[in-house]
Amino acid sequence: MNWYDIIFYAFAVITVVSAVGVVFSRNILYAAFSLLFTFFGIAALYVLLTADFIAVTQILLYVGGILVLIIFGVMLTSRAFNVEVKRGFLKRIPAVFVTAALAGTLIGVLTTTRWPSVNFLPYEETARPIGVLLMTQFVLPFELASILLLVALVGAVIIARREKEKRA
Amino acid sequence: MNLHVGLTDFLIVSAILFSLGIYGVVTRKNAIMVLMGIELILNSANLNFVAFTRFGLMNLTGQVVAVFVIILAAAEAAVLLAIVLNIHQQLNTVNVDEVDKLKN
Numbered sequence: 001m002n003w004y005d006i007i008f009y010a011f012a013v014i015t016v017v018s019a020v021g022v023v024f025s026r027n028i029l030y031a032a033f034s035l036l037f038t039f040f041g042i043a044a045l046y047v048l049l050t051a052d053f054i055a056v057t058q059i060l061l062y063v064g065g066i067l068v069l070i071i072f073g074v075m076l077t078s079r080a081f082n083v084e085v086k087r088g089f090l091k092r093i094p095a096v097f098v099t100a101a102l103a104g105t106l107i108g109v110l111t112t113t114r115w116p117s118v119n120f121l122p123y124e125e126t127a128r129p130i131g132v133l134l135m136t137q138f139v140l141p142f143e144l145a146s147i148l149l150l151v152a153l154v155g156a157v158i159i160a161r162r163e164k165e166k167r168a
Numbered sequence: 169m170n171l172h173v174g175l176t177d178f179l180i181v182s183a184i185l186f187s188l189g190i191y192g193v194v195t196r197k198n199a200i201m202v203l204m205g206i207e208l209i210l211n212s213a214n215l216n217f218v219a220f221t222r223f224g225l226m227n228l229t230g231q232v233v234a235v236f237v238i239i240l241a242a243a244e245a246a247v248l249l250a251i252v253l254n255i256h257q258q259l260n261t262v263n264v265d266e267v268d269k270l271k272n
Contacts, residue, residue, distance in 0.1 A: 002172075004173060005172050005173045008173045008177065009173075012177070012181045015181060015185070016181065016184050016185070016188075019184070019185050019188045019189075019208055020188060022188070022192065022204055022205075022208065023188045023189075023191050023192040023195075023196075023205065023208075028198055028200065028201060031201060031204060032204070035204055035207065035208075038185075038208065038211070039211070042185075042211050042214075042215060045178065045181065045215060046215075046218055049178065049218050049219055049221070049222040050222060051218045051221065051222065051231055051234075053231065053235075054214070054218055054231055054234050054235065054238075057235060057238055058214075058238065061238050061241075061242055062207070062211075062238070062241075065242055065245075066207065066241060066242060066245045069245050069246065069249050070200060070203065070204065070207075070245070070249070072249070073200050073203075073249045073252055073253070074200055076253060076256070077200065077252060077253065077256045077262045078198075078262070090194070090195050090196070090197055090265060091194070091195065092195055095191055095194045095195045096191070098190075098194070099187045099188075099190055099191040099194070100187075102186075102187050102190060103183060103184060103186075103187035106183035106186065106187070107180055107183050107184075110176055110179045110180055110183060111176060111180070115175055115176070115223070115225065116225065126228065126231060129228050130228060130231055130232055130235065133228060133229070133232050134232060134235075137229075138232050138236075141236060145236055145239045145240075148239075148240070148243055149239065149242070149243050152243035152244075152246055152247050153243070153246060155247060155250070156246040156247050156249070156250035157250070159247070159250040159251055159253075159254050160249075160250040160253050160254060
């Protein structure tokens with residue numbers, strides 16, 4: 001049991017517990033705030049996996065972008081506190097069974113599989129190789145992603161504004 | 169350095185996150201809560217990619233794929249929230265089981 005293991009288990013527990021909070025919380029705003037801790041815990045796990053670029057991207061995009069979007073959505077669509085999600089669940093019992101079966105199957109498969117050549121590579125920086133890969137091997141998906149982002153953002157603006165223009 | 173935490177531990181965390189995300193998507197009524205479940209699922213997939221990159225089963229390609237997944241998640245969140253806002257303006261609800269205008 002060295003420091004790496006202790007830190008891993010600490011962040012794994014934080015991630016899983018806050019994810020449980022996201023899924024089971026009755027207040028939608030509390031769920032959004034627990035999602036913040038889930039994202040930070042996953043970013044910490046990325047750091048433990050020496051994926052520094054992904055970790056920073058995770059914090060910038062998920063915490064700084066998607067989570068802010070979600071909280072704005074919560075504020076715009078419901079009266080932020082004491083939101084009425086008291087009976088906000090559908091068919092919980094079958095869902096619990098199916099999800100538990102899924103998790104059990106996945107964990108069983110993962111623990112019984114013998115992964116080939118699981119060796120712990122030494123740390124090396126990832127930002128520069130990722131940039132090189134994006135510009136060489138993955139240049140087509142990169143450009144497609146940029147087009148997709150443009151289309152998605154323009155489409156989002158148009159969808160969100162349509163009703164107001166009709167009224168005016 | 170003798171490490172006890174290996175690939176399997178990260179994959180188990182990812183599997184738990186995936187199952188919780190599925191549970192959230194299936195049971196939640198509020199569309200924004202469904203979006204949070206989808207984000208959990210995407211994050212678990214990303215964790216898998218990065219873990220496989222780290223433990224030598226995949227070269228840096230996994231991290232590049234993770235970047236693309238994050239990009240897609242951002243685009244998807246923006247579009248879904250725009251749709252949810254529009255539904256809220258038109259039907260005055262964001263519960264996915266009450267939006268059944270196409271049925272009538």
